[in-house]
Amino acid sequence: MKAADLFDLSGAVALVTGASSGFGARFARVLAANGAKAVLVARRPEPLQSNLDAIRAAGGEAIAVSADVTTEAGIARAFDEAERAFGTVTILINNAGTAHAAKLVDETREGWARVMALNLDAVMFCAQEAARRMIAAKKPGSIVNVASVLGLESQKAVAAYCTSKAGVLHLTRVMAHELAGRGIRVNALAPGYAVTELNRDYLNSPAGQAMIPDIPMRRFGEDGDLDGPLLLLASEAGRWMTGASVVVDGGHVLPL
Numbered sequence: 001m002k003a004a005d006l007f008d009l010s011g012a013v014a015l016v017t018g019a020s021s022g023f024g025a026r027f028a029r030v031l032a033a034n035g036a037k038a039v040l041v042a043r044r045p046e047p048l049q050s051n052l053d054a055i056r057a058a059g060g061e062a063i064a065v066s067a068d069v070t071t072e073a074g075i076a077r078a079f080d081e082a083e084r085a086f087g088t089v090t091i092l093i094n095n096a097g098t099a100h101a102a103k104l105v106d107e108t109r110e111g112w113a114r115v116m117a118l119n120l121d122a123v124m125f126c127a128q129e130a131a132r133r134m135i136a137a138k139k140p141g142s143i144v145n146v147a148s149v150l151g152l153e154s155q156k157a158v159a160a161y162c163t164s165k166a167g168v169l170h171l172t173r174v175m176a177h178e179l180a181g182r183g184i185r186v187n188a189l190a191p192g193y194a195v196t197e198l199n200r201d202y203l204n205s206p207a208g209q210a211m212i213p214d215i216p217m218r219r220f221g222e223d224g225d226l227d228g229p230l231l232l233l234a235s236e237a238g239r240w241m242t243g244a245s246v247v248v249d250g251g252h253v254l255p256l
Contacts, residue, residue: 006237010035013086014234015078017069017126018096020047022196023146023226027093030227031234032060036091039082040064061086069096069122075129083133090141091234092130094123094168097146099161112160119164124171127186131179140183144233145172147190149249165190169245176243185242187233192249194221216251 014031018024020042032038032055040055042048045066052064065081068074082089097119102111127143134141150158151165168188175186193211195203202208203220212218229248232238247253 007231007235008035009091009231009235012036012091012234013039013082013089014091014093015039015041015082015089015130016093016095017041017078017122019064020044020051022198023191023194024093024095025051026223026226027095027230028062029055029058029060030230031091031093032062033058034231034235036234037086038062039078039086039089041067041069041078042096043068069126070117072125075122075126078126079129079133088133088137088139089130090134090139092126092141092143093146093230093234094126094144095146096122097164099158101157102160103157104159107159115160115164119161120167120171123168127175131175131182131184134184135182141185142234142238143175143179143184143186144230145175145186145188147172147188147245149190149192149247149253151190152247152253172245173243180242185233185238187238187241187243188245189226189229189233190245190247190249191226192221192247192252194225214252215249216254219250221248221250 014036016024016028019028019040028038028040040048040052048064052062055062063085065078067078098115100111123145130143145168147168148165150162151169154162172186172188179186226248229246
C-alpha cells in the first residue's frame with residue numbers, strides 16, 4: 001500500500017482540543033491537510049478563528065468551537081457541534097494543557113487543581129465522551145492523548161505538570177485495555193521540548209539554550225517533527241497499535 005493511502009484520513013472527523021495555538025493548532029492543520037474534517041476546540045475564540053481561516057484557505061474542511069473542556073457542558077457542546085457539522089467524531093486529539101512553575105513547598109491547592117483539571121481530568125472526560133458516542137454510532141476510532149517527556153522523568157518546580165502527564169500515560173493504557181474490544185484505539189504522544197509561540201522566548205533564552213547539550217540530537221523540536229507520529233496514531237497506519245506511548249524528543253529521555 002502507498003504511504004499516501006495508509007495515512008489518508010478522508011471520511012474521518014477529528015476533534016482537537018487546545019487547537020488555538022502550539023501543538024494543537026499544528027495538529028488540526030495536519031489532520032485537515034490529510035483529509036479529516038477538523039473540529040478545533042479551545043477557550044480563546046480569536047486565535048481559534050485565525051487557525052480555522054488558515055485551514056479553510058488551504059482547502060480543508062473545519063469548524064471552530066469555543067468551549068472549556070474542563071466542564072461537562074463545554075465537552076458536550078464541543079461534541080454536539082462536531083456532530084451537527086460533520087457527524088460522529090472518530091479521532092480525538094486530547095491536546096489541551098497548561099503548566100505553571102511552583103516549588104513543592106509553595107504549591108497551592110488552587111494551582112494544583114487547575115493543572116489537573118485541564119491536563120488530566122479533561123483528558124479522561126473528553127475521551128469518555130468520544131468513546132460513548134463512537135460506541136453508540138457503532139464506529140471505530142482513535143484517541144490520542146498528548147502527554148510529555150515530563151511524564152517519564154522529574155523536574156523541579158513543576159510537580160503538578162509532571163504528575164498530570166504521568167497520569168495521562170497510565171490512563172492511556174487503562175483506556176486502551178477497556179476500549180480495544182469496541183474498535184477504539186487509545187495511544188499517547190509524548191513530546192520533548194519543542195519550540196512553539198508559547199515557549200519560544202524561554203527556549204531561546206540562556207536558561208533554555210543550556211538545556212540543549214542534554215538532548216542527544218542537540219536541538220529542540222521544530223514545526224513538523226510531530227506530524228508523522230501524530231498521523232501514525234490517528235490513521236490506519238497505526239491500526240494494530242493501542243496502549244502505546246510514542247516518545248518524540250530527540251533522545252532526551254535516553255539513559256545517560
